Amino acid sequence: YDLRKFILHSYGAHHIVGASSFMVEADGKNVMISGDNSRHIPPSVTDEMKFPDVKPDVLFLESTYGGTIFPDRAKEEERLVEKVDEVLLRGGNVLIPAFSVGRTQDIALTLKKHGIASYIDGMGRKVADAFGLLDVKHVIDNHHREKILSSRDGKVVIVAAGFLGGGFVLKYIKNWAPQKRNTLIFPSPYQSGLAKEIVGGAGSVRVVEKYYNKGREMKKEGVVPIKAEVNKFSLSAHSDQNGLVEYAKRVAPKKIVLIHGEDAAKIALADRLRAESKILVEIAADGDEYEI
Numbered sequence: 126y127d128l129r130k131f132i133l134h135s136y137g138a139h140h141i142v143g144a145s146s147f148m149v150e151a152d153g154k155n156v157m158i159s160g161d162n163s164r165h166i167p168p169s170v171t172d173e174m175k176f177p178d179v180k181p182d183v184l185f186l187e188s189t190y191g192g193t194i195f196p197d198r199a200k201e202e203e204r205l206v207e208k209v210d211e212v213l214l215r216g217g218n219v220l221i222p223a224f225s226v227g228r229t230q231d232i233a234l235t236l237k238k239h240g241i242a243s244y245i246d247g248m249g250r251k252v253a254d255a256f257g258l259l260d261v262k263h264v265i266d267n268h269h270r271e272k273i274l275s276s277r278d279g280k281v282v283i284v285a286a287g288f289l290g291g292g293f294v295l296k297y298i299k300n301w302a303p304q305k306r307n308t309l310i311f312p313s314p315y316q317s318g319l320a321k322e323i324v325g326g327a328g329s330v331r332v333v334e335k336y337y338n339k340g341r342e343m344k345k346e347g348v349v350p351i352k353a354e355v356n357k358f359s360l361s362a363h364s365d366q367n368g369l370v371e372y373a374k375r376v377a378p379k380k381i382v383l384i385h386g387e388d389a390a391k392i393a394l395a396d397r398l399r400a401e402s403k404i405l406v407e408i409a410a411d412g413d414e415y416e417i
Contacts, residue, residue: 131151133147134147134148134177136175136176136177138162138174139162139163139173139174140160140161140163140227141226146158146162147160148177150179155179155180157177157185157376158184159184161362161363161385162363163361163363163368164198164364176376180377181376182378182380183379183381184376185382186383186394187369187384188369188384188390188394190361190363190366190386191369191390191391191393191395192366192387192390192392193365193390194367195365196359198360201359201360202235205232205310209236209308209310212279212307212308213241213279216277216306218280218282218301219307219308219310220282220297220302220309220353221281221283221284221312222284222289222309223284224286225248225249225252225285226249228313228360229252230245230258233253233261237261241281242262243261243281243282244262244280245261245262245282245284246282246285246297247284247286247294248285249283249284250263270296274301282297286320295332298319299334302323303349303350303351304352305352305354308355309351309354309356311324314357323351324357327351329349329350329351330349331346332346332349333345333346334346373398373404374401381406381407383407383408383409388408391408395408
């Protein structure tokens with residue numbers, strides 16, 4: 126194809142920083158690809174969601190949570206603040222494992238908005254610096270980390286976690302999870318790994334810490350009892366079914382092709398879109414090709 130005949134438009138998707146939707150314009154046709162997006166309300170480090178002025182011929186729409194409706198975000202953030210306050214008042218520590226880009230910084234800003242100081246540990250520190258969040262506290266080094274871990278004052282730490290597969294978060298789990306006064310807060314669904322075990326109510330988990338000694342990978346293994354309170358919150362950086370339907374209606378394409386989701390999620394989203402709009406809706410399968 127002659128790329129000079131293509132025009133590419135980019136629109137902020139409000140998922141994480143840099144996430145975008147794209148409109149491809151060529152031969153009098155417009156094709157839009159949603160990418161992951163979110164209706165997340167402030168405070169946030171991401172830009173607002175943007176929409177095209179032109180209605181596309183086809184919208185390829187993500188459906189990650191096409192079968193799910195999240196609790197009200199503002200109420201979830203209020204519940205988070207109330208829980209953190211409650212734990213700190215009883216002298217406990219709060220550990221919040223969160224993804225490094227976006228989620229960590231958004232939670233820190235939410236707590237800060239309500240007068241709650243928190244520390245960011247792990248990869249999220251560099252990301253916070255990149256966002257210019259210079260007034261958010263960091264765990265500086267190992268000495269500082271050990272001081273926080275042994276503190277009796279009550280601390281809030283947001284630490285890069287993924288699915289608790291490794292990193293500094295395991296040190297916090299080992300030290301804080303066995304104490305009833307502490308709380309582990311999981312800000313989104315976890316489908317696998319150590320996080321899934323803990324959220325699922327495991328009484329104990331096996332923790333494997335990896336570190337390097339003179340260039341050699343070493344391991345520390347042990348069973349950690351989970352006596353700390355475990356709380357789940359819905360603070361996803363994705364749109365739920367309501368958000369995806371709202372997005373589709375706002376873009377108003379002639380046709381929607383659902384992609385990037387489990388079959389059940391795509392079917393649920395397709396059923397609702399067909400019920401609430403006159404837009405033609407198709408569900409893509411792996412390897413499908415579309416001629417516009």
